[in-house]
Amino acid sequence: MDEREDLGAMLFRLGRDLLAMEQPILSRHELSMWAYAVLTALREGPTRTQAALAAGIGADKTRLIPVLDELQRRGLIEREPDPADRRVRLLGLTAAGRRLHRAVQEEIRAGEQRLLAGCPAQDREAFVRTLAALTARR
Amino acid sequence: MDEREDLGAMLFRLGRDLLAMEQPILSRHELSMWAYAVLTALREGPTRTQAALAAGIGADKTRLIPVLDELQRRGLIEREPDPADRRVRLLGLTAAGRRLHRAVQEEIRAGEQRLLAGCPAQDREAFVRTLAALTARR
DNA sequence: TATTGTTATACTCTATAACTATA
DNA sequence: TATAGTTATAGAGTATAACAATA
Numbered sequence: 001m002d003e004r005e006d007l008g009a010m011l012f013r014l015g016r017d018l019l020a021m022e023q024p025i026l027s028r029h030e031l032s033m034w035a036y037a038v039l040t041a042l043r044e045g046p047t048r049t050q051a052a053l054a055a056g057i058g059a060d061k062t063r064l065i066p067v068l069d070e071l072q073r074r075g076l077i078e079r080e081p082d083p084a085d086r087r088v089r090l091l092g093l094t095a096a097g098r099r100l101h102r103a104v105q106e107e108i109r110a111g112e113q114r115l116l117a118g119c120p121a122q123d124r125e126a127f128v129r130t131l132a133a134l135t136a137r138r
Numbered sequence: 139m140d141e142r143e144d145l146g147a148m149l150f151r152l153g154r155d156l157l158a159m160e161q162p163i164l165s166r167h168e169l170s171m172w173a174y175a176v177l178t179a180l181r182e183g184p185t186r187t188q189a190a191l192a193a194g195i196g197a198d199k200t201r202l203i204p205v206l207d208e209l210q211r212r213g214l215i216e217r218e219p220d221p222a223d224r225r226v227r228l229l230g231l232t233a234a235g236r237r238l239h240r241a242v243q244e245e246i247r248a249g250e251q252r253l254l255a256g257c258p259a260q261d262r263e264a265f266v267r268t269l270a271a272l273t274a275r276r
Numbered sequence: 277t278a279t280t281g282t283t284a285t286a287c288t289c290t291a292t293a294a295c296t297a298t299a
Numbered sequence: 300t301a302t303a304g305t306t307a308t309a310g311a312g313t314a315t316a317a318c319a320a321t322a
Contacts, residue, residue, distance in 0.1 A: 086322085
C-alpha cells in the first residue's frame with residue numbers, strides 16, 4: 001500500500017482551496033458558483049432546454065430555476081420560449097453576460113496560476129492535461 | 139484565454155466521480171465518508187483532542203461527535219479521558235479499526251487505479267505527485 | 277398520455293450558539 | 300475565566316413530488 005493519501009481526500013482539499021480562491025471573485029461580481037457555471041456552459045453556445053443545461057453542469061433542474069431567474073433579471077442571459085415547441089425555453093448569453101463571464105474567468109485563471117505556481121512547469125502541464133482527460137465528457 | 143475548462147469545474151467533477159466510486163465500498167462496510175476520514179487520520183497515530191482531529195480532516199468538531207460515538211460503539215476506536223487533563227479525550231484506533239481501515243483502503247486504491255487506467259503511466263504519476271504537492275499540509 | 281418548466285415541500289448536511297465538566 | 304466536549308437549534312443546500320402548460 002502506497003504511503004500517499006487517498007485521491008479522494010486530496011481532491012476534496014484542493015477543490016475546497018479552489019472554491020475559497022474563487023469565492024471572493026464571484027461575490028465581487030454578485031455571482032453564485034452555479035450562476036457562473038451557467039454562464040460558462042452558455043458561452044459554448046445556446047442550449048435547447050433547461051434540463052439539458054442542468055444535466056450538462058451536473059445540477060438538478062429545479063435548483064437552476066432561481067439562478068436563471070436572477071441572471072435573466074440582470075440581463076445576462078436570454079430565455080425565451082421556442083416558437084417550434086412552446087414548452088421549451090431557449091437559453092443564450094447576452095452581450096453583457098458574455099462580457100461578465102470573460103472578466104470573471106480572467107480573474108479566476110489568474111488565481112489558478114497563483115495556486116499552481118509552486119510546481120515545476122512540466123508537472124503543472126501534465127497535471128492539467130491529465131485532469132482534463134479524466135473529466136472529459138464521456 | 140486557454141480553451142480548457144476551469145480547474146475548479148474539473149476538480150468538482152472528478153471529485154464527484156471519486157465519491158461515486160467510493161460510496162458503494164464505504165456503505166458495504168457501513169462507514170460514512172467522515173467515519174473513513176477519521177480512521178485514516180487515526181491510522182497515522184493517536185490524536186490528543188477531538189478538535190485537533192476535526193481540524194486535521196477539515197470537519198467541524200460538532201459534526202464529528204456522532205461519528206465518533208458510532209465508531210466507538212462498534213469497537214473501531216478508543217476514546218478515553220486523558221488522566222492528565224480530564225476535559226480531553228485521547229483517540230486511537232483499535233486493532234479492529236486498523237484492520238477495517240486497511241481493508242477499505244485496499245478496495246478504494248483498486249478503484250482509483252481503475253479510474254486512472256485510461257492515462258499514460260507517466261502522466262498518471264505526475265498527476266498524483268502534483269496533487270500531493272498542491273495539497274501538502276502547509 | 278408524455279414532456280418542459282415551475283412551485284412547494286421535505287430532507288440532509290452544516291454551522292452557530294448555548295450548556296457541562298473540568299481546569 | 301477559559302477550554303474540551305456535547306447538545307440543541309437554525310440555516311443553507313439539495314432532492315422529491317405535485318402542478319401547470321403545451322405537445
